Amino acid sequence: MTLSRSKIRTGLDNSGIVDRDSHEPAYIQICNLLKEEIAKGVYLPGSRLPSESALRDRHKVSPMTVRRSIKMLIDQGVVTTIQGSGTFVKAPDLGGANFSMKEFYSIFQDHEKTKIRLLEAKTLKADRETASRLCIEEGKRIILLKRLVLKEGDPIILHKEFLIYDPARPIIETELEVTTLYGLFERTGQTAVKRGDLWLEAMVLSPEEARLLNTMPLKPAFRIEHLFYDFDETPMSWGQFICRGDQLRFKAVVGVSPA
Amino acid sequence: MTLSRSKIRTGLDNSGIVDRDSHEPAYIQICNLLKEEIAKGVYLPGSRLPSESALRDRHKVSPMTVRRSIKMLIDQGVVTTIQGSGTFVKAPDLGGANFSMKEFYSIFQDHEKTKIRLLEAKTLKADRETASRLCIEEGKRIILLKRLVLKEGDPIILHKEFLIYDPARPIIETELEVTTLYGLFERTGQTAVKRGDLWLEAMVLSPEEARLLNTMPLKPAFRIEHLFYDFDETPMSWGQFICRGDQLRFKAVVGVSPA
DNA sequence: AAGTGGTCTAGACCACTAT
DNA sequence: TAGTGGTCTAGACCACTTT
Structure with a gap:
């Protein structure tokens, strides 16, 4: 996994990927990062994303922030969540298509x-x-x-x-x-x-x-x-x-x- | 404004409309209540909804909860928000239509x-x-x-x-x-x-x-x-x-x- | 029992708009 | 300056699934 496009946090550790100096909100950065990883095949359709607590630790953010990221991915039809089980990458399907006016x-x-x-x-x-x-x-x-x-x-x-x-x-x-x-x-x-x-x-x-x-x-x-x-x-x-x-x-x- | 369909909270006051005993989450109750009011014409298209702090006080919930309700209404295309100004009821328009597969x-x-x-x-x-x-x-x-x-x-x-x-x-x-x-x-x-x-x-x-x-x-x-x-x-x-x-x-x- | 997502709190600070 | 929405924290408790 590469960390291109994302600044490393100020020397503290190399797992905090969110750039707090950016004007882009943390939850959008995390959402986009996950989407990039899904697009790269890091998380394949059907497989589980890291748990919310894992993402929370990785990015050093609060629970609500990481949940907003996941919510965005759900809204975009990219993942689904199963309570008690995890967050899973959806395979693209015809049923999820929407034709907009x-x-x-x-x-x-x-x-x-x-x-x-x-x-x-x-x-x-x-x-x-x-x-x-x-x-x-x-x-x-x-x-x-x-x-x-x-x-x-x-x-x-x-x-x-x-x-x-x-x-x-x-x-x-x-x-x-x-x-x-x-x-x-x-x-x-x-x-x-x-x-x-x-x-x-x-x-x-x-x-x-x-x-x-x-x-x-x-x-x-x-x-x-x-x-x-x-x-x-x-x-x-x-x-x-x-x-x-x-x-x-x-x-x-x-x-x-x-x- | 009537309060039908919504239980009054246990005797404390009559402005808390959310039923905490319900299995329906508070944010969904608030969202549906606002939608009902919009459908009834209490808040007409183009007009401003009560501010988030007003809704917070009315329903005795935390800021995040009332924000989730508003977010739902945004996702449903019912309202739009303008930062610093307020939340406004959208008039239904052809451009917002989506034909689903x-x-x-x-x-x-x-x-x-x-x-x-x-x-x-x-x-x-x-x-x-x-x-x-x-x-x-x-x-x-x-x-x-x-x-x-x-x-x-x-x-x-x-x-x-x-x-x-x-x-x-x-x-x-x-x-x-x-x-x-x-x-x-x-x-x-x-x-x-x-x-x-x-x-x-x-x-x-x-x-x-x-x-x-x-x-x-x-x-x-x-x-x-x-x-x-x-x-x-x-x-x-x-x-x-x-x-x-x-x-x-x-x-x-x-x-x-x-x- | 441990881990997961779901809901919620009670604040904080910021960006922006209205006056 | 006061009010509004936007972001975020650092926890809490719950429902549910897995082991």
Whole structure:
């Protein structure tokens, strides 16, 4: 085991690896050190990490500090703990993978390349499906927004959203930042939104959708449906993103992330 | 603010809400209480939670305990902290959503309904693309596995996997649990797998794929590509799941989870 | 019985923000 | 300057597993 990247403590002993002069907290240093060792194969999947008391002695830190390091590794899916037995290195598995919407979101954050065009904004009477989703009576007045997301001039995402029409709800003003979609991604300040459900589906573009997205019908696409709830658990917004499959894919990493 | 669901402490005062007789740890009780209050609208999105010292006094616990509660809420995406300023309730946003492979995995766990059929298992010479992915020379011998996943008799997922052919690698035996796919999902014991990358894409079924999946060509599907690495950072397995779009969708929740 | 992780205490000092 | 969160200590007791 090499001690590269880690300063040796001031001459007292050579087992204290944590650099107390660093601005990086001790628990992060210990976490990263363990992760490096796991990545190097010092501790193989399935094998036991040194006990917390051993790590405590090695790094000359308090129990809580070493526990925070372990907690970080647990959160990152790198190890699991078994009470009374030890801390064990997990082998990377498909089941632990997570596909984050952050990459999708990053498309919208690039204000240089990405522009949003409002296609339609009107009120209409809710049809059967929309009424059902928003938990209102069929025929009740709602707001429809249709937007097109362009990346370097090319349309890549189509967004359709239905909003409860109720002047008393201040959220609508936020949602109506029609050229940014800001409200859906980065809600700041006081909002009335409590909870949201999202569904990710595979779909095939209809002729109409393909036309708007400047591509061919029958091409693959993602459908991201979203439903946001009020604090009284009533739906306030229902919509979907339709994303050209050739312009988006989700990535996930399992195991120790690449050095 | 009501105190329902929470026992009052033994007569000393009515502000200590944590039940010390419960088997549920204090930090989880405090976390859940705060989450309930957020769900009720006591603390609205954008507003500040009581300070840690206030919570410490209210619940008669030590600083570390109340910090663990806050840490839980941070991990769950419910609040954010700003040093020197306070802890603030986050409004649920699309960017914080995560689609987990656990649901996908659960298909395989149902051993009653789900069966796996081996379609093909052979060695062959790597073509250009496969060689490139596995970082080997074109024409080198590799193992191909093709499997079909059936749910209540219906084929819903097609799996194709290429493995490095190297008798010295013990992992192959694990991967070759051909009728369970166990190795990909729940690696136990010592394995040589260090890290995996996954990609999720939308696709349209080819006639051949549709035939195997007992559905029509041009139907939507998910493609989940996976690439696993050895401890010396060389790829050891590359493959993909092709999942009928009508049989799978990913779900995510943002904000306080439903009570 | 010994060792392991899980929870918790009652403080300390620091970095940062608000006023 | 006062209040906030961030880190850390040096123990304690408990639940659980292993031997």
